[in-house]
Amino acid sequence: MERGQATPSITSLVGIARALGVTVQYFIDTPTEAGSVCRGAELKYFGFADSANLFGRLTNLSDSRKLEAILVRMPAGQQPSEVTTHAGEEFLYVMSGEISLTLEGTTFVLQAGDTAHYESTVPHAWTNTAGEETVLVWVGTPRLF
Numbered sequence: 001m002e003r004g005q006a007t008p009s010i011t012s013l014v015g016i017a018r019a020l021g022v023t024v025q026y027f028i029d030t031p032t033e034a035g036s037v038c039r040g041a042e043l044k045y046f047g048f049a050d051s052a053n054l055f056g057r058l059t060n061l062s063d064s065r066k067l068e069a070i071l072v073r074m075p076a077g078q079q080p081s082e083v084t085t086h087a088g089e090e091f092l093y094v095m096s097g098e099i100s101l102t103l104e105g106t107t108f109v110l111q112a113g114d115t116a117h118y119e120s121t122v123p124h125a126w127t128n129t130a131g132e133e134t135v136l137v138w139v140g141t142p143r144l145f
Contacts, residue, residue: 036060045073052078058137068142074099074134080127088120088141097134101126 017024038058045054058069094110101108101116102125109129110116118124128134
């Protein structure tokens with residue numbers, strides 16, 4: 001099959017999909033721009049009533065995605081976020097500014113170019129400690145915002 005010399009049956013395709021942890025659609029669907037590409041000019045920010053942060057989705061919404069990426073704009077002088085835990089894992093990349101990341105009571109100061117990767121089940125919180133806006137990319141296991 002890998003060399004294009006055989007065509008799998010539907011039963012074989014279902015078995016291969018299960019073994020790889022994907023749906024059968026993975027083998028059939030052709031990637032489209034709407035499903036695979038996000039244009040910077042079309043980035044829209046959203047927020048929450050209890051947060052001054054702005055969030056821009058860098059990945060398309062999909063039930064089958066294993067990861068999502070969010071651009072986070074944190075204004076200077078914001079209040080620290082509440083300590084939270086949830087299933088999955090998170091990766092942060094600080095593009096500009098500075099944040100304090102607290103993991104299980106230990107605080108790390110991250111500056112532009114720094115990254116962090118941790119299990120989301122670890123109690124965590126972050127806040128902007130710079131005198132200016134901080135911009136970071138958050139990548140993690142999809143969850144409800």
